[in-house]
Amino acid sequence: MLTVRAPATSANLGSGFDVFGLALSAPADVVRVEKAAETTIEVTGAGSQYIPTDPAKNTAGVVARELDAPARIEIDKGVRPASGLGSSAASAAGAAVALNALYDRGCSDEELVRAAAEGEAVVSGAAHADNVAPSIVGGFTIARADGVTSVDAELPLVVCLPDIVVSTRDAREVVPGTVSMEEMVETVGSAATLTTGMHRNDPELVGRGLQESVVTPARAALVTGYDEAKRAALDAGATGVTISGAGPGVLAVCRRPEDRRRVAAAMLSGFDEADIDARAYQTAVGGGAELFR
Ligand SMILES: Nc1ncnc2c1ncn2[C@@H]1O[C@H](COP(=O)(O)OP(=O)(O)OP(=O)(O)O)[C@@H](O)[C@H]1O
Numbered sequence: 001m002l003t004v005r006a007p008a009t010s011a012n013l014g015s016g017f018d019v020f021g022l023a024l025s026a027p028a029d030v031v032r033v034e035k036a037a038e039t040t041i042e043v044t045g046a047g048s049q050y051i052p053t054d055p056a057k058n059t060a061g062v063v064a065r066e067l068d069a070p071a072r073i074e075i076d077k078g079v080r081p082a083s084g085l086g087s088s089a090a091s092a093a094g095a096a097v098a099l100n101a102l103y104d105r106g107c108s109d110e111e112l113v114r115a116a117a118e119g120e121a122v123v124s125g126a127a128h129a130d131n132v133a134p135s136i137v138g139g140f141t142i143a144r145a146d147g148v149t150s151v152d153a154e155l156p157l158v159v160c161l162p163d164i165v166v167s168t169r170d171a172r173e174v175v176p177g178t179v180s181m182e183e184m185v186e187t188v189g190s191a192a193t194l195t196t197g198m199h200r201n202d203p204e205l206v207g208r209g210l211q212e213s214v215v216t217p218a219r220a221a222l223v224t225g226y227d228e229a230k231r232a233a234l235d236a237g238a239t240g241v242t243i244s245g246a247g248p249g250v251l252a253v254c255r256r257p258e259d260r261r262r263v264a265a266a267m268l269s270g271f272d273e274a275d276i277d278a279r280a281y282q283t284a285v286g287g288g289a290e291l292f293r
C-alpha cells in the first residue's frame with residue numbers, strides 16, 4: 001500500500017476568506033491506498049463514526065472518481081471532522097497525492113488541488129480550495145480561480161478546538177452576502193499586511209493581518225467561548241486570534257515557539273470560562289502532504 005500523511009490546515013486567516021490557507025505541522029490524516037476494481041473506503045481515528053464510507057460522500061472517494069483511480073482507501077483520521085482544521089480537506093489532499101502516485105498519473109499540484117476541491121464541494125457545497133491547497137503544497141497558500149501561490153513561512157501557532165460541532169455548510173450560511181466599502185478597505189489592508197508578514201516570517205504583521213469585520217464576527221456567534229478564548233490568548237501574548245476555517249477551531253499566532261504553552265493554557269481557560277471543554281495543539285506552519293512508499 002502507498003501511504004500519505006496529509007496535514008490539517010487553517011483556512012481564511014480572517015482577511016482571506018476562501019483564499020488564504022496554512023498547513024499545520026500537526027495534526028494530520030494518514031491515507032493508505034491500493035489499486036482495486038472499485039473504490040472502497042475504511043475510516044478509523046478521530047470522529048470516524050461521523051464520516052461516510054460511501055465513496056460518493058467521502059472527500060477521498062470523490063477524488064478517486066475525479067482522477068479515475070479506483071482504490072481501496074484506508075483513512076486514519078488525526079483531524080476530527082467539522083473542526084475548522086480542514087478535516088475533510090486533509091483526506092481529500094491525502095487521497096489526491098496517494099492516487100496520483102499509485103496510478104502514476106503525473107498530475108501537477110494545481111491539478112491535484114482541483115481534484116481535491118471537488119471533494120470539498122460534496123461536503124460543503126462549494127469547491128473552495130483554501131484547505132486542500134496548503135494540505136497538498138504546504139506553507140501559506142493563496143488559492144484563487146487562476147491558480148495557487150505559496151510561500152514557506154515560519155510561525156509558531158496554537159490551534160484550540162472546542163468540544164462543539166460547527167459544519168462548514170452551516171457556517172457558510174451566516175456569511176453576509178454583501179460588504180460595505182469601509183469593510184472592503186479594511187479587509188484589503190489586512191490581507192496585504194498578512195501576506196507581507198508571511199514573507200517576512202513576522203508574527204506581528206500576521207497577527208494584525210487577521211483582522212476583518214465581515215465573516216469572523218458573524219461566525220463567532222456559532223462558537224461559544226470564542227470571545228473569552230480570544231481575549232485570554234491576546235492577554236497571554238498572542239499577536240492575533242481568529243476563527244480557523246469555518247470554526248469552531250480558533251487560531252492564535254505567537255511571537256516565539258516558547259510562548260505557545262502559555263497561549264494554549266490561556267485559550268483553554270477562556271473556553272472553560274464559557275463551560276466548554278477544548279483541546280489545544282501547539283503547532284506551527286508545516287509542509288504539505290508527504291508520500292511514503
Ligand atoms: N474523509 C473525510 N474526512 C472528514 N470529513 C468528511 C470526509 N468525507 C466526508 N466528510 C464529511 O465532511 C464534513 C466535515 O467537513 P467540514 O468541512 O464541515 O469540516 P472541516 O473539514 O473540519 O472544517 P473546515 O473545512 O472548516 O476546516 C462532515 O459532515 C463529514 O462527515
Ligand SMILES: N[C@@H](CCO)C(=O)O
Pocket residue numbers: 011012017018019124128130131168171172245246
Ligand atoms: N473558506 C471555507 C473554509 C472552510 O472549509 C469557509 O470558511 O467556509
